[in-house]
Amino acid sequence: MSVYLFPVLILFVFVYAKIKKVNVYTSFISGAKQSVNLVVSIFPYLVTIMIMVQFIKISGLALLLAKLISPFFNLIGIPNELCELVLLKPFSGNGSLAILNDIYTTYGVDSAIGRSASVIVGSCDTVFYVTTLYCSQTSVRKLSYAIPVALFATLFGAVISCLLCQIM
Secondary structure, three states, X not given: OHHHHHHXXXXXXXXXXXXXXXXXHHHHHHHXXXXXXXXXXXXXXXXXXXXXXXXXHHHOHHHHHHHXXXXXXXXXXXXXXXXXXXXXXXXXXXXXXXXXHHHHHHHOOOOHHHHHHHHHHHHOOOHHHHHHHHHHHOOOOOOOOHHHHHHHHHHHHHHHHHHHHHHO
């Protein structure tokens, strides 16, 4: 069934476009032109966030912060093994996947730590990456509430995922 879903969806788009009298090829070319402009405009923001993430990982700052903040994380239910993951997830999806792979290798996929890490990676988004993309394309520049709320929601999600994975 799922093999036919994508071709049926494409066929539906073409039929719908024909009914609405929309030239699909011209619309596609117009969208492609706009996407090139989008990539050019957000490129500096993406490079900046990628350099920052690499700096945090290579310098060992993420590991140092994880060690410093682990007593607080233990109080709210996040195991020591997940501290670096919780700290890095708002910055880098790929960095988080690398840490997740290390957790799988060390503790196993079916361990409580492995399950909690999986839920954290799957349920949270990279706050600063999304904010960078959003702010580069809108006139919103004041993020004094949005970023702290997003970071709190990410932390809250990590605490709840650890709690649920320990219960189940």
